[in-house]
Amino acid sequence: NAGVTQTPKFQVLKTGQSMTLQCAQDMNHNSMYWYRQDPGMGLRLIYYSASEGTTDKGEVPNGYNVSRLNKREFSLRLESAAPSQTSVYFCASSAVGIRSYEQYFGPGTRLTVT
Amino acid sequence: GENVEQHPSTLSVQEGDSAVIKCTYSDSASNYFPWYKQELGKGPQLIIDIRSNVGEKKDQRIAVTLNKTAKHFSLHITETQPEDSAVYFCAASMVGTDKLIFGTGTRLQVFP
Numbered sequence: 586n587a588g589v590t591q592t593p594k595f596q597v598l599k600t601g602q603s604m605t606l607q608c609a610q611d612m613n614h615n616s617m618y619w620y621r622q623d624p625g626m627g628l629r630l631i632y633y634s635a636s637e638g639t640t641d642k643g644e645v646p647n648g649y650n651v652s653r654l655n656k657r658e659f660s661l662r663l664e665s666a667a668p669s670q671t672s673v674y675f676c677a678s679s680a681v682g683i684r685s686y687e688q689y690f691g692p693g694t695r696l697t698v699t
Numbered sequence: 700g701e702n703v704e705q706h707p708s709t710l711s712v713q714e715g716d717s718a719v720i721k722c723t724y725s726d727s728a729s730n731y732f733p734w735y736k737q738e739l740g741k742g743p744q745l746i747i748d749i750r751s752n753v754g755e756k757k758d759q760r761i762a763v764t765l766n767k768t769a770k771h772f773s774l775h776i777t778e779t780q781p782e783d784s785a786v787y788f789c790a791a792s793m794v795g796t797d798k799l800i801f802g803t804g805t806r807l808q809v810f811p
Contacts, residue, residue: 589742616797625708627788627803628743635797643798675742679797686731686792688799690742 586611589691591676597697598666606661606694608676616679617659618643618688619651621672628675634659666698701726703791705802712779713810720805722789723771729791732772733799734763737786746787747774779809 592607610617618633620643630643634653648670650662659678663670673695677688702725712718724732730751735743749756749763749772756763760779765772776783786806790799 618797625803627705628801630798630800633797644800677742686733687745687748690735690744692740692742 591691609658610678614678618677619661620675701800703802709806711808718776720774724791735788
């Protein structure tokens with residue numbers, strides 16, 4: 586099992602450019618999440634998806650859109666990148682069952698917007 | 700909504716000493732409290748968690764304690780080793796919900 590995979594690992598964008606961060610999991614998890622990690626601010630939830638076909642906003646959704654393409658894949662799109670979106674982005678997934686709420690994280694995408 | 704505060708932001712200890720990281724939460728309805736460890740260049744990984752019907756939980760050198768009345772919980776690492784050096788995050792959520800609210804992280808450095 587590869588667990589949670591993310592592409593790309595690194596990306597540099599210019600202000601106003603768009604891009605999509607890809608995430609996939611092979612653990613048959615229902616729930617998937619996108620977080621951003623900034624120094625001194627911990628992990629903040631951008632969007633999450635409790636099941637295929639559903640998405641909900643987290644703490645910091647402005648400037649982002651998501652697509653839950655199928656059970657395995659959950660993508661994050663920046664339509665018009667801004668320097669404030671410079672961050673490390675993590676995708677995660679979980680089974681969210683009665684016994685376990687563990688979230689499994691991918692290795693992250695380091696995004697710089699100039 | 701839930702808010703989680705975490706202290707200290709950095710912690711340096713000598714190998715073999717104990718380390719304690721503390722978190723407080725605001726929503727009394729929260730009843731699930733995990734701790735994640737993040738090594739350099741990697742995603743966070745769950746190391747221990749506790750539910751509100753339990754006051755303490757141990758796993759080898761790691762323990763978590765929960766005080767529901769005061770709304771705070773702590774991570775205790777005994778006999779620290781250099782490989783314990785990492786960033787540690789606490790989090791809180793309601794059982795049955797999908798969302799975790801994370802603290803701001805503690806960078807632990809263990810010096811040999």
